[in-house]
Amino acid sequence: MPKLQEFYMKGNNLTGSVPSSIGNLSSLEVLFLSENNLGGSIPQVLGRLTNLQIIALASNILSGTIPSSLLNLSSLAVFDIASNRIQGTLPVGIGFKLPNLEFFGVWQNQLDGPIPPTISNCTKLDLLQLSFNRFYGKVPSLEKLHKLRKFLFTDNQLGSGKPEDLSFLCSLTNSTKLEMVWGERNKFAGVLPKCIGNLSTTLAGFNFRENQITGEISGEIGKFVNLKYLFMGSNQLLGVIPSNLGTLQDVGILELGDNNLGGTIPTSLGNLTKLVGLDLGSNNFYGQIPSHLSNCQSLNILDLSNNHLSGAIPPQLMGLSSLTIILNLSCNHLIGVLPTEVGNLRTLTVLDISNNLLVGEIPNSLGYCTTLTSLRMGGNFFNGSIPQSIKSLRGIEELDLSHNNLSGQIPKFLAVFPFLKLLNLSYNKFEGILPCEGVFKNATNTSIIGNNELCGGLPEFHLPNCISKSSKNTKINIMILFASVISGVLGIALILAFIYLRWFKKKVNEPISSSMDDSYPKVLYGALLKATDGFSSANLIGVGSFSSVYKGILEDNGTAIAVKVLHMIRHGAMKSFIEECEALKNIKHRNLLKILTVCSGSDYQGNDFKALVYQFMDNGSLEWWLHQNATSSHGNELPKKLNFIQRINIAIDVAYALDYLHHQCHIPIVHCDLKPSNILLDAEMVAHVGDFGLVKFLVESSHDTIVNQMSSVGLRGTIGYAPPGCEVSREGDMYSYGILLLEMFTGLSPIDNTFQDNLTLHNLVAEALSKRVLEITDNVLLQERESHLGPIVLNIGFAKAMAYFKSVWLWCSILELLVRTVCLEDE
CATH class of the missing domain: 1.10.287 (Helix Hairpins)
Structure with a gap:
């Protein structure tokens, strides 16, 4: 058929190979053999068909390499061999030989090597699809591809982990019709260049998730008014979410999870009314969940897990009926009850609120969520029984209620759930007979450990026999x-x-008073409940591993107090409580946090309740003063900063406290967790060392070694402050004190994201001491030197002023002493 121009055989069950006799169709312009089962290689004879404009061989099982003879087809506009087994590299001269290419699709093959720089000469390219291959190296400049609409290159090995990896994005600013740049799962590093703000406003999709991109999210992205998809998860991004992302009215998916982003979640995200999926999980966000997110009436997926979010769950958000796939709020510091509005999530598939500080009973309205397949509520403080309404969740496959205060009998309806495969009821207060049907037949997938009042069940559960009537x-x-x-x-x-x-x-019934003087007030649970307004989130001033701290006012005498409530369900909380009481009962010093009393008993639900009541410190923690940001001040008030003299005084106060603990107590005490958040400042800015939950009592042996009498020997404290590879000792506290001083005078936290790999605050200061000391000095001290020079000269004279400012640089000597003695890792 020498005059045949178009040959279509798409979507059949053709097998065998592409016959070489097809090279005799000298008039052929279109060859369409996609979606068959054709094997073998692409025939070289296709290079003889000089009229060919379309070659479509996608979705077959072709192998071999791309024939070099195809470079003879200067009229070729479409070349599609996607979803085959083609190997080798792309022809180097592709841009010179195929100038009329508009569609180049080679995705999902086994191609490797670099992307030929000549590809930029294919100036008519509309789509360049290279995904799912093994291309590596630098992406070349694409500055001549003015008509490029989609550039897709996911799942390769492009990039080299170097800062200039993303420079090719600047060459795409010439592509005025660009809609999609899809580069996830490669090896790109460096920061997003500022030139991305010059990309076409037609950009609808930007995807670079699962790379090694660093730096902050550029506010330039807010210019892409037509953006529908932004995927930047699983990178190493820092900083905050730019508030102008809330102007991207058409965004449907915003994925920023698994980075190092921080700050609060901007309320402006509530403006994204077309948002379908929002993933901010596994970051460092803090503060409350914005109730404005309830404005996103199209939201199907919301993941805020693994952050530092606090406060109550907004009822408006929990009642967002559009959530049909995933709502994940796990691993935060959320408090309060689970809102009854949860019943509005009637089509939700996965609900995960595990590992928070939620309290109260499981609401009956949860039974309305009849499409749930996974419900995870473990690691909270829920009490009461499992409500009967849960029997409506007949499609449930995974149910985790572990590590709560749930009680009563295990409902029999759990044994008849037809799809339930994983059930975790461990560490509650369930009692009675354990069922033997359904999921309870599988001791591997069912956990009931830690419920001491259960009996019966399969022998594999090792429960006692039930006593018959x-x-x-x-x-x-x-x-x-x-x-x-x-x-x-x-x-x-x-x-x-x-x-x-x-x-x-x-x-x-009298409250325990751990050595507390008889003059101290005796408070019960009810008084603390009233003083803190029911342990309201509005009064929450801190959350730790074993406790939450609330501000309160005692009704009897109006005393301002700080109530440290132990999370008794947490492993190690009781041990921490005992050690702190033991440490505090025999110590008293001006620079140690003053304890007023201890409350030990039960709450109104009969659960163990233990709390330490301290004197309230008006000026908060040293950490807040060192690392507060502008948004933390109130109204138009500027953020408060510590001057040089205040820092010196605080350092001396902490030194006095350590000297007392180490050398003046009857039994020497090591604090083990010295850091800015554990140093509190009263109204006169006097420092008080607090949080004795990790203390150790020491006994000196004849060889001056230290024996622990309270708990097992091992490393304690906070990473960045604890001495590396060192057991508990006075020297360990002094190391932490040295790091604390470095932090106070540089303004840098040792746990900042800046310090990675082998870079630490200690060696940063050590390197800077000789020539670059001003570079690491806290800017507040430098500004103080400039802003106060005039007034000081006027008030005390020039000579005294110079003496004062010489003292500002005294900290350099302090740093040098610390680096050369206390903080040296080899000493």
Whole structure:
């Protein structure tokens, strides 16, 4: 058929190879053989068909390499061999030989090597699809591709981990019709160049997730008014989310999870009314969840997990009925109850609120979420029983209620859930008979450990046998008979015991006062509940591993207090409570945080309640003063900063406290967790060392070694402040003190994201001491020197002013002393 121009055989079940006789179709312009089962290689004879404009061989099982003869087809506009097994490299001269290419699709093959720089000469390219291959090296300049609409190169090995990896983006500013740049899962490093703000406003998709990109998210992205997809997750991005992202009215998916982003979640994201998916998980966001997110009425997926978010869950957000796929708020510091509005999530598939500080009962309205397949609520403080409404969740496949305060019997309906595969009820207060049907037949996928009142079940659960009703009746009869014999003796004993218990009960109900002076107020749970307005999130001033701290006002005398409430469900909380009480009962010093009393008992639900009540410190923690940002001040008030003299005084106060603990106590005490957040400042800016939950008591041996009497030997403290590879000792505290001083005078935190790999605050200062000391000096001290020079000269004279400012540089000597002695890692 020498006059045949178009040959279509798409979407059949053709097998075998492409016959070489096809090279005889001298008039052929279109060859369309996609979506078959053709194998073998691409015939070289295709290079003889000089009229060919379209070669479409996608979705077959072709192998071999791209024939060099195809470079003879100067009229070729479409070359599509996607989804095959083609190997080798792209022809080097492709841009010179195929100038009319508009569609070049080679995705999902086994091609490797670099992208030929000549590709930029294919000036008519509309789509360049290179994804799912093994291309490597630098992406060349694409400055001549003025008509390029889509550039897709995901799942390759492009980039070299160097800062200039993304420079090719600047060459795309000439592509005035650009809609998509898709480069996820490569090896790109460096920061996003500022030139991306010059990309076409037609840009609809920008995807560079799963690379090694650093730096901040450029506010230039806010210019892309037509952007619909922004994927930048799984990189190493820093800083905050630019507020102008809220102007991108057409964005449907915003994915920034698994980075090092921080700050608060901008309320402006609530303006993204077309948002379908929002992923901010695995970052360092803090503050409350913005209720404005409830304005995103199209949201299907919301992931805010693994951050430092606090406060209550906004009822408006929990009632967002558009959430149909995932709502993940796990691993934060969220408090309060689970809003009853959760019942509005009737089409939600996955709900994860695990590992927070949520309290109260599981709301009955949860039973309306009938499409749930995964419900994770473990690691909270939920109490009460599992509501009967949960039996409506018949499609549930995974249910995790572990590590709560749930009680009552395990509902029988859990045994008849047809799809339930994973069930975790461990570490609660369930009682009664364990079912033997359904998921309870599989001891591997069902966990009930830590419920000491359960009985029965399969032998694999190792629970005691349940006592039958008849056995109980027999025991009761024996006990009645026995009681009747000795009733007279017991009657007298009971009368005496009653009198004694009435006296003893009065003693027991008094709050524990760990060495606390009789002059200290005696407070009960109810008084603390009232003082903190029901432990309201508005009064929450800090959250730690084992506790939450609330500000309160005692009703009796108006005393301002800080109430440290232990999370008794957390492993190690009781140990921390005991150690802190033990440490505080025999120490008293001006520079140690003053404890008023200890409350130990039960809350109104019968759960263990333990709290330490301290004097409230008006000026908060040293960490807030050193690292507050402009947004943390109130109204138009400028952020407060510590001057040089205040820092010196605080350093001296902490030194006094350490000297007292190490050398003046009857038994030497090592603090083990010295850091700015554990140093509190009163109204006069006097420093007080607090948080004794990790202390150790020491006994000196004849060889001056230290033996721990409270807990196992090992590394304690906070990364960045704890001495590297060092067991607990006075020297360890001094190391932490040295790091603290470096932080106070440089303004740099040792746990800042700047310090990675082998770079630490200590060696940064050590390198800068000789020539670059001003570069690492806290800017506040430098500004103080400039802004106060005039007033000081006027008030105290020039000579005294110079003496004052010489003292500002005294910290350089302090740094040098620390680096050369206390902080040297080899000493």
